[in-house]
Amino acid sequence: MESVLNWITINQQIIYIVILMVFVGIEVIGRVPSVLHTPLMSGANAIHGVVIIGAIIVMGKAESDNYFALVLGFLAVILGTLNVVGGFVVTDRMLEMFKKKKK
Amino acid sequence: MELNILTLCYLIASVTFILGLKMLSNPATARKGNLVAAAGMTIAILGTIFLYRDQEGNKLHNYIWIFGGILIGAVVGTLAAKKVKMTAMPEMVSLFNGMGGACAALISAAEFYHIYKAHEGAGTTPFSDLVPVGYYITIVAGAIIGTISYTGSIIAWGKLNGRVKDFSFRGQHIVNMIVLALVIVFSVVAYQSSIGSIFIPFMLIGLFAFVYGILFVMPIGGADMPVVISLLNSFTGVAAACGGFLYDNKAMLTGGILVGAAGTLLTILMCKAMNRSLANVLIGSFGSNAKTGTGAARQQGAYKEISLSDTAVVMSYAHKVFIVPGYGLAVAQAQHACHELEKILESKGVEVKYAIHPVAGRMPGHMNVLLAEADVPYEKLLEMEQANEEFPTTDVVLILGANDVVNPAAKNDPSSPIFGMPILDVELAKNVIVNKRSMKPGYAGIENDLFFQPKTSMLFGDAKKVLQDLIGEIKNL
Numbered sequence: 001m002e003s004v005l006n007w008i009t010i011n012q013q014i015i016y017i018v019i020l021m022v023f024v025g026i027e028v029i030g031r032v033p034s035v036l037h038t039p040l041m042s043g044a045n046a047i048h049g050v051v052i053i054g055a056i057i058v059m060g061k062a063e064s065d066n067y068f069a070l071v072l073g074f075l076a077v078i079l080g081t082l083n084v085v086g087g088f089v090v091t092d093r094m095l096e097m098f099k100k101k102k103k
Numbered sequence: 104m105e106l107n108i109l110t111l112c113y114l115i116a117s118v119t120f121i122l123g124l125k126m127l128s129n130p131a132t133a134r135k136g137n138l139v140a141a142a143g144m145t146i147a148i149l150g151t152i153f154l155y156r157d158q159e160g161n162k163l164h165n166y167i168w169i170f171g172g173i174l175i176g177a178v179v180g181t182l183a184a185k186k187v188k189m190t191a192m193p194e195m196v197s198l199f200n201g202m203g204g205a206c207a208a209l210i211s212a213a214e215f216y217h218i219y220k221a222h223e224g225a226g227t228t229p230f231s232d233l234v235p236v237g238y239y240i241t242i243v244a245g246a247i248i249g250t251i252s253y254t255g256s257i258i259a260w261g262k263l264n265g266r267v268k269d270f271s272f273r274g275q276h277i278v279n280m281i282v283l284a285l286v287i288v289f290s291v292v293a294y295q296s297s298i299g300s301i302f303i304p305f306m307l308i309g310l311f312a313f314v315y316g317i318l319f320v321m322p323i324g325g326a327d328m329p330v331v332i333s334l335l336n337s338f339t340g341v342a343a344a345c346g347g348f349l350y351d352n353k354a355m356l357t358g359g360i361l362v363g364a365a366g367t368l369l370t371i372l373m374c375k376a377m378n379r380s381l382a383n384v385l386i387g388s389f390g391s392n393a394k395t396g397t398g399a400a401r402q403q404g405a406y407k408e409i410s411l412s413d414t415a416v417v418m419s420y421a422h423k424v425f426i427v428p429g430y431g432l433a434v435a436q437a438q439h440a441c442h443e444l445e446k447i448l449e450s451k452g453v454e455v456k457y458a459i460h461p462v463a464g465r466m467p468g469h470m471n472v473l474l475a476e477a478d479v480p481y482e483k484l485l486e487m488e489q490a491n492e493e494f495p496t497t498d499v500v501l502i503l504g505a506n507d508v509v510n511p512a513a514k515n516d517p518s519s520p521i522f523g524m525p526i527l528d529v530e531l532a533k534n535v536i537v538n539k540r541s542m543k544p545g546y547a548g549i550e551n552d553l554f555f556q557p558k559t560s561m562l563f564g565d566a567k568k569v570l571q572d573l574i575g576e577i578k579n580l
Contacts, residue, residue: 003236004236007237014348014356017356018344021360022360022363022364025360025362025364025365025366026364026365029127029128029368032127032128032372034467035130035467035468035471036127036129036468037329037333037372037376037466038192038193038329038466039127039472040127040128040365041329041336041366042192043124043133043136043140044336044366044369045203045339045362046137046141047123047358047362049144049203049206049343050144050359051203051207051210051339051359052206053151053346054207054343054350055206055209055210056151057151057155057352059165059168059169059172060162060164060166061157061163061217062165068216069216069220070165072209073213074171075172076205076209077168077173078172079202080176080203081172081175081180082180082183083206084144084148084176084180085177085180085181086179086195086199087180087196088140088144089181089184089185090192090199091137092141093185093192094192095133095137
């Protein structure tokens with residue numbers, strides 16, 4: 001019990017962020033029209049590609065002779081980049097078509 | 104100084120993610136929103152590469168590996184996203200989502216390995232003495248959620264492109280629960296294990312999470328994949344947030360949680376558009392168990408075919424025509440032919456409109472995107488409620504490859520798996536012409552009584568070819 005409370009105290013900043021972000025996330029897309037569900041999902045998909053930052057850190061920290069960590073990090077960087085770049089490009093392609101009809 | 108700039112980079116990134124999502128949920132600003140988020144992401148990535156310092160103040164190294172990985176990922180990702188056909192975009196999103204999940208899982212694995220390496224000599228010391236429980240939970244949660252998201256997304260991808268068939272067996276939900284329980288059991292076991300023997304339980308966590316992802320998506324019908332992808336999308340968000348926790352990285356944390364929360368809400372909204380609950384989608388095993396219950400048992404009535412020339416006559420002499428597009432239109436890439444038909448009919452003084460069901464196609468909004476690609480004016484696309492008001496005054500409804508969204512069973516057959524889903528009431532119109540490739544049931548795997556009604560005529564063939572021939576016939580009138 002003590003350790004859990006300690007943990008909360010140490011990480012209270014992060015816990016605050018998590019709670020606030022949950023509400024922001026819900027609030028921000030609360031009134032999306034159903035037409036935009038797919039592009040929004042795709043855009044959100046690209047945003048969680050932010051996980052690439054973790055991959056870069058893993059990769060950049062690995063000792064040059066630690067091949068297991070190098071390979072793991074390298075794979076993670078490739079996959080993360082795929083998620084980010086592919087995600088944003090696909091979303092843009094979907095939305096490109098929406099924009100045309102606005103004119 | 105450099106670290107302060109990095110903090111600023113992450114702050115900017117977090118703000119752009121929130122702004123981006125906000126803008127993405129409004130049609131007028133959506134595209135800009137996507138670019139805003141992408142710009143923020145670029146700042147965060149570049150900042151990390153060049154400014155990041157670990158606790159001892161060391162910069163990152165292995166730049167060649169980092170840039171190599173980014174280059175490969177960026178080139179492949181761009182090509183895949185640019186080349187993919189409109190119809191296959193949902194699959195693509197699922198695939199990219201899986202990549203993100205796998206990335207999060209790999210980060211957790213690498214972090215675990217890092218701890219293991221650092222304490223290798225500790226032999227029989229329990230893992231729990233070396234790593235605080237909160238930290239351990241974050242690593243394991245990232246690994247589990249990321250892995251489930253990865254395998255689940257791959258299965259969803261396979262289902263959407265038809266490579267993976269629906270599969271369920273009696274008691275599958277119990278098996279799923281057991282597998283999930285095993286994941287948790289081994290997470291606890293691994294924590295109690297000594298550093299020397301922790302590898303096997305840790306591997307088992309990954310293995311069972313891997314299997315769970317497959318089992319979780321397997322029994323869910325292909326028509327429900329958008330909902331599943333959206334759910335897995337929010338899973339990956341949470342997995343990314345776990346990574347943010349591990350590295351005390353606020354950009355990862357905010358981005359991940361934001362997507363986790365927004366994705367969950369979006370999943371629920373998608374379910375609502377189909378008038379179903381999330382539990383119903385996940386547990387209902389739509390279209391697999393239900394198929395034997397209703398559709399197949401009911402005998403097929405007689406249906407009536409209509410020739411192209413008759414269709415041409417009926418349509419050119421109508422006052423008001425509604426086109427109901429569906430997945431068949433997307434598959435046949437017939438959106439341009441469809442727009443052409445609309446123009447030629449309008450030149451003959453026929454009023455042409457489109458009735459868009461919110462979940463027509465494989466994803467919500469699919470039809471809007473498709474028709475917009477063919478420059479169909481925005482005002483011509485009517486949403487379900489408006490269209491339903493206009494059907495009684497409509498002469499001809501032309502259904503192009505849509506099925507479940509016009510199935511009257513959703514209204515009058517409580518035993519139907521799609522019962523309760525709002526549909527387009529096309530039967531209110533004077534004539535209904537259905538273009539399909541064959542009499543095969545739609546994605547939900549159920550028969551459609553609409554096809555056997557007296558006012559309905561069937562026009563078989565590939566949507567694009569039929570439309571082109573129809574245009575030719577109308578020109579010749």
